[in-house]
Structures are given as structure tokens and as C-alpha cells.
Amino acid sequence: MKRVNVAICGFGRIGQQIAELLLNRSTYYKQKYQVDARLVGVCNSSSGLIDQDGLQASKWLDKAQYQAGLTEQKFLQQVQADVIIETGPSDYVTGGKGLFYLNYALTHNMNAIAVSKGALVVEGKKLINLAHQHNKKLFFSGATAAALPTVDLFEYNLAGCQILEIEGVFTGTTNFILNDMLQHECAFTESLEKAQVKGIAEPDSSFDVDGWDTAAKITILANTVLGADIKIKDIPRQGISHVTADHIRDWKNENLTPRLVGFIHIKNQQIQTGVELRLVAANHPFAHLQGSNKCIRVLTQEMGELVVSGGASAPLATAAAALKDFELMLKTYC
Amino acid sequence: MKRVNVAICGFGRIGQQIAELLLNRSTYYKQKYQVDARLVGVCNSSSGLIDQDGLQASKWLDKAQYQAGLTEQKFLQQVQADVIIETGPSDYVTGGKGLFYLNYALTHNMNAIAVSKGALVVEGKKLINLAHQHNKKLFFSGATAAALPTVDLFEYNLAGCQILEIEGVFTGTTNFILNDMLQHECAFTESLEKAQVKGIAEPDSSFDVDGWDTAAKITILANTVLGADIKIKDIPRQGISHVTADHIRDWKNENLTPRLVGFIHIKNQQIQTGVELRLVAANHPFAHLQGSNKCIRVLTQEMGELVVSGGASAPLATAAAALKDFELMLKTYC
Numbered sequence: 001m002k003r004v005n006v007a008i009c010g011f012g013r014i015g016q017q018i019a020e021l022l023l024n025r026s027t028y029y030k031q032k033y034q035v036d037a038r039l040v041g042v043c044n045s046s047s048g049l050i051d052q053d054g055l056q057a058s059k060w061l062d063k064a065q066y067q068a069g070l071t072e073q074k075f076l077q078q079v080q081a082d083v084i085i086e087t088g089p090s091d092y093v094t095g096g097k098g099l100f101y102l103n104y105a106l107t108h109n110m111n112a113i114a115v116s117k118g119a120l121v122v123e124g125k126k127l128i129n130l131a132h133q134h135n136k137k138l139f140f141s142g143a144t145a146a147a148l149p150t151v152d153l154f155e156y157n158l159a160g161c162q163i164l165e166i167e168g169v170f171t172g173t174t175n176f177i178l179n180d181m182l183q184h185e186c187a188f189t190e191s192l193e194k195a196q197v198k199g200i201a202e203p204d205s206s207f208d209v210d211g212w213d214t215a216a217k218i219t220i221l222a223n224t225v226l227g228a229d230i231k232i233k234d235i236p237r238q239g240i241s242h243v244t245a246d247h248i249r250d251w252k253n254e255n256l257t258p259r260l261v262g263f264i265h266i267k268n269q270q271i272q273t274g275v276e277l278r279l280v281a282a283n284h285p286f287a288h289l290q291g292s293n294k295c296i297r298v299l300t301q302e303m304g305e306l307v308v309s310g311g312a313s314a315p316l317a318t319a320a321a322a323l324k325d326f327e328l329m330l331k332t333y334c
Numbered sequence: 335m336k337r338v339n340v341a342i343c344g345f346g347r348i349g350q351q352i353a354e355l356l357l358n359r360s361t362y363y364k365q366k367y368q369v370d371a372r373l374v375g376v377c378n379s380s381s382g383l384i385d386q387d388g389l390q391a392s393k394w395l396d397k398a399q400y401q402a403g404l405t406e407q408k409f410l411q412q413v414q415a416d417v418i419i420e421t422g423p424s425d426y427v428t429g430g431k432g433l434f435y436l437n438y439a440l441t442h443n444m445n446a447i448a449v450s451k452g453a454l455v456v457e458g459k460k461l462i463n464l465a466h467q468h469n470k471k472l473f474f475s476g477a478t479a480a481a482l483p484t485v486d487l488f489e490y491n492l493a494g495c496q497i498l499e500i501e502g503v504f505t506g507t508t509n510f511i512l513n514d515m516l517q518h519e520c521a522f523t524e525s526l527e528k529a530q531v532k533g534i535a536e537p538d539s540s541f542d543v544d545g546w547d548t549a550a551k552i553t554i555l556a557n558t559v560l561g562a563d564i565k566i567k568d569i570p571r572q573g574i575s576h577v578t579a580d581h582i583r584d585w586k587n588e589n590l591t592p593r594l595v596g597f598i599h600i601k602n603q604q605i606q607t608g609v610e611l612r613l614v615a616a617n618h619p620f621a622h623l624q625g626s627n628k629c630i631r632v633l634t635q636e637m638g639e640l641v642v643s644g645g646a647s648a649p650l651a652t653a654a655a656a657l658k659d660f661e662l663m664l665k666t667y668c
């Protein structure tokens with residue numbers, strides 16, 4: 001049976017969820033792929049833990065077991081992983097440690113699965129080329145709307161089709177806030193607070209409500225799926241913080257629903273991108289997206305329109321998206 | 335460059351569309367997969383045509399070029415294909431010639447892509463096992479709702495997830511008829527005639543309007559994706575021919591939309607299936623499916639709910655679904 005060693009970098013809440021799920025699915029991987037998948041190491045920003053026999057939860061939950069300084073290059077040199085899963089915080093300016101981990105892995109005989117977006121937003125196209133040059137694989141379903149299929153739609157479900165338009169409600173937080181405002185006809189700040197209390201919005205919500213999160217996902221999709229070379233800062237961008245209860249009442253009277261939409265339109269081989277607040281009619285596929293649900297709509301030459309909605313924003317769902325990538329790796333390249 | 339020889343059995347309108355698309359994508363396959371894909375043969379129920387250098391449209395459109403009797407076993411023995419695409423008529427009782435082609439291909443060193451449903455409804459599970467035993471691949475996206483992703487959702491987008499429920503509007507024809515009745519508040523027969531004039535419904539519409547088409551797709555999904563062993567005739571089944579204009583008016587007054595829904599529920603490892611006419615509320619994902627659009631809703635343990643709609647019913651879309659399978663074969667197994 002083939003052994004596949006997994007390491008998780010930027011190990012935190014999502015990383016732990018991935019580790020648990022990987023362990024739970026151990027027998028499944030043996031049966032379905034004849035693969036003995038083991039978690040051989042985890043590291044956070046200051047320390048790490050390696051066990052070539054495979055880590056159990058009792059060990060990765062015990063901070064006393066971690067070795068200080070066993071992180072970054074030192075960690076990757078020692079861990080002997082076949083695949084790394086990168087789950088640290090995102091840095092949208094430099095790519096941060098996430099970019100280091102992905103660069104190092106792909107150039108040192110490891111496949112990589114990215115869950116955080118920063119590195120891909122900054123260097124998505126370069127990372128894909130790097131993987132290609134080194135005959136390694138880079139997956140990033142978890143980084144682009146997590147449980148909502150986006151990247152894999154183009155790679156699998158629409159393989160071979162000519163893409164004309166991509167549009168989507170890609171940020172669960174803004175969708176939650178707009179839905180709450182619609183329901184209660186209240187002020188933006190009131191619905192934002194509810195989202196923060198529920199843990200849906202971050203304490204610093206500007207990344208989501210100013211449209212940066214949607215722009216980040218548009219950047220990744222445009223540069224990786226469509227081969228564009230777009231910088232996040234160049235994407236025309238609207239947010240939702242200017243929306244008032246009066247706006248909401250007026251729109252409801254007209255039977256219109258506000259949605260923060262990211263889009264990529266392809267015409268005459270030119271790519272146009274943007275993030276804008278749109279008012280959609282009741283029969284539009286984005287109108288009935290409840291809670292923090294997300295949605296992607298793709299228009300193709302051959303298969304017409306495809307709309308996918310769902311993608312619950314939950315740690316388990318994000319972990320399952322990362323391990324979907326792990327499984328696609330087992331399926332296609334082992 | 336690796337040569338991949340393709341043959342199309344049951345060559346008719348859909349087969350021609352596939353042949354055209356395969357030819358148009360020839361350069362794309364070379365660039366993306368380093369594969370020289372050639373259509374080396376086509377056959378219908380009485381004759382066939384083989385050219386190891388690759389067929390062009392001028393040849394496959396010219397009936398005078400076909401050799402009488404070059405079909406079935408004789409065709410497959412001579413054609414030297416790496417993969418066959420089966421696009422003939424469906425026989426839901428015996429599996430018909432489609433079943434012969436798939437059986438023969440998988441046991442004689444050929445991969446197979448099924449576009450027609452008959453063989454899979456009758457022997458889906460056996461065919462998958464046969465492919466497995468002979469280390470060959472069997473794909474059938476085109477046979478289960480064509481351009482609407484169904485089989486590949488489970489294989490790729492939801493890989494590893496525990497499936498709790500599958501429900502869908504799987505038959506474009508019945509959806510078209512119900513939408514037309516809703517719009518015009520007219521009799522079933524009137525909307526059926528419109529569907530027949532438009533070529534959406536067959537002259538003998540009973541397979542669609544009595545729920546058999548939906549039951550066929552449920553049978554394939556249950557037996558292939560979930561490993562069940564269900565016979566189409568054992569699925570409890572409703573149709574739509576009993577719906578009257580009075581029903582439609584009453585439902586509209588209550589803001590309910592009728593949809594013919596096929597479902598698979600999994601509880602305590604028991605699988606329950608059915609086809610039923612359901613009345614859905616305005617915020618239900620099935621409510622706003624326009625025209626002959628289709629939709630699938632999947633509930634999973636890890637990723638929550640996923641809803642996919644689209645899947646235009648058009649020969650080009652069905653051809654693109656078959657060639658999506660061809661590409662997944664190139665991607666994963668060549």
C-alpha cells in the first residue's frame with residue numbers, strides 16, 4: 001500500500017478540523033485508493049510537531065509537545081511530506097508565509113493544497129507555472145469559496161467548454177448582512193454587529209464589506225482558470241457599507257434584492273472584472289440565496305448557463321473542501 | 335505525442351455533434367494533454383465507416399462511404415479504438431445494443447463513454463464492476479442529465495463527503511410542460527403539443543411525462559454513485575399527465591410551483607427512492623427553473639447543501655458532456 005505523508009502549515013482552527021477529518025477518513029482512503037494517508041507534521045507561526053508514524057489528536061492538541069522554532073523552512077526540511085496543506089492567515093500584499101510554504105513545497109518535491117487566499121491572490125499565476133515546471137500539483141478549492149465548487153467546476157464539470165461569463169455571490173458575510181437588512185429593514189451597522197456576534201464577520205469587517213474578499217476570489221479565478229494577469233487593486237470595486245434602511249425599503253417595494261456580485265466577462269479575448277452591488281429580480285438565481293450562502297453562475301458557449309449555490313461557511317465545510325483537493329490529487333496523480 | 339483513437343457507436347444526430355466537436359478541439363487536446371485524438375470509426379445499426387488516419391466530416395456525412403454490415407462486433411473488432419462513445423437509442427428492458435457495445439469495449443481493452451441511458455439503467459452496477467475488473471474506465475455524464483453535472487458532482491466536487499439526500503428536476507421536458515401550463519393556465523395536452531412542436535418532447539411522450547426518464551436517472555445515480563441495487567420498475571413513480579388547468583390555478587393562488595422531482599434519501603444506510611410531483615414554495619431552489627432547465631440538490635454531512643441548475647437540453651450541450659468525460663479520461667488515466 002502506498003504511503004502518502006501529509007503536513008499542515010499554519011496549523012490553527014481550520015487545520016485541526018482538517019487533521020481530524022483526515023484521520024477519520026484513513027480507512028476510506030485505504031479502501032478507495034489503496035493509500036495509507038498519514039499526518040506526519042503540523043506547524044504554526046512559532047513551533048511545530050513531527051511524527052513520521054502519524055500524529056493523533058492527543059498529540060496535536062497538546063501544546064507541550066510542540067518544538068519551538070520548528071516552523072517554516074526548518075519544518076518543511078524535516079517533515080518529509082508528499083503533500084502540504086497551507087491553512088495560515090492570508091497576506092494580500094506580500095503573500096506572507098503562505099506564499100513561502102507553497103513556493104518551497106512545489107520546488108522541493110511536494111504537492112500543495114492552499115486553503116488561505118493570500119499567496120494565490122499575489123502570485124496565483126506564478127505558483128501554477130511553478131507547479132507545472134516542477135511536475136508537482138497545486139490545488140486550491142478551499143481558497144476560492146471553500147465548499148462552493150468554483151475552481152473544480154472549470155477543471156472537471158465544464159472541462160473543454162469555452163467560458164463567456166463568470167459571476168457570483170462569493171462572500172458569505174456580505175450576503176448574510178444584506179439578507180438581515182432585508183428581513184429587518186435595519187441599519188447596516190446593526191446587521192454587521194449581528195454577523196460579528198455570530199462569528200460570521202471578522203472584528204475588522206472591512207475586507208468583506210468593502211468587497212476585497214470578493215475581489216480576491218475574482219483575482220484567483222481570473223488568473224488561474226482563465227490565465228489572466230490581474231492585480232486585486234486594479235479591480236473596480238464596490239462594497240455594501242453605504243446601504244441604508246431607506247435603500248432597502250425602496251428596493252423591496254420594487255421587488256429587487258441587493259447582492260454583492262463579483263464578475264468576470266470575456267469578450268473578444270478581453271477580460272473585464274469587477275465587484276458591484278447589483279439589484280436582482282425575484283427570478284434571478286442570486287435572489288433566493290439565504291443566510292451566508294454563496295453562488296456562482298457560469299455561462300459557456302457549449303453548455304449554456306450553469307448555476308451552483310450552497311457552500312456553507314463552516315470550518316468542517318472548509319476542511320472538507322481541502323480534503324476534496326487531497327482526494328483529487330490521489331485520484332489523478334498518485 | 336500519444337495517439338488516442340475514438341470510435342462512435344450508434345452514430346446519429348448526437349454522434350455527429352460529438353464528432354464535429356472532437357475535430358474542432360483537436361489542437362486543444364494536443365496543447366493541453368499532448369494527445370493526438372482521432373475519430374477512427376463510426377457505426378450505426380446497419381453499417382459503419384473506419385479510417386485509421388482519422389475521419390473528416392465530408393466522409394461521415396456521405397452515406398455512400400459506409401460499408402454495410404460493419405457494425406456491432408465486426409465494427410469493434412476492426413476499429414482499433416482506445417475509447418468508444420456509445421450514442422445509440424436506449425432500451426430500458428434489455429439494455430439493447432448499447433449494452434453490447436459497453437460490455438464488449440470494457441472486456442476488449444477499450445474505455446467507454448455512455449451517452450444513452452438504457453444499458454446503465456439495466457446493468458449500471460455490473461458495468462462499473464466490469465470496468466474495474468478489466469482496469470478500464472467507464473464514464474456516463476452524458477447519460478445522466480447531460481450538461482447538468484450529476485455523476486461528476488459526487489466524483490469530484492463532493493469527493494469524500496457523506497451523501498444524505500439527492501433530489502432533482504431531472505427531466506427537461508416535464509419542466510417545460512409544467513412551466514408552460516403555469517404561464518398560460520392551459521390544459522396538459524396543449525402544453526405537451528407545444529413541447530412536441532419545439533422538438534423538446536418526443537412524439538411518444540410517455541417516457542418523459544409518466545416519470546420514467548426521471549426514474550431512469552435515479553436508478554443510474556443510486557446504483558453507480560451510491561452502490562445500491564435498484565430496478566427502475568421498483569421505484570415509486572408519479573407523472574404529470576393528470577395535472578389540469580384547475581390544479582395550476584389553485585397552486586398559483588397559493589404561490590406554489592409544481593415540479594416533477596426524483597429523489598434518493600439515505601438514512602441508516604437504507605436507500606429510499608421515488609419520483610413524485612411536488613409543490614414547492616417560491617424560495618425553494620426548484621421554483622425558478624425556467625423553460626426546460628434541470629436542477630440537482632445534494633445534501634451532505636460535511637458541506638451542507640449544494641444546488642446545481644442549468645443543463646440546457648441541446649445536442650451541442652450533450653456532445654460537450656460526452657467530451658467532458660473524454661477529457662476527464664485524458665486527465666486522470668492516460
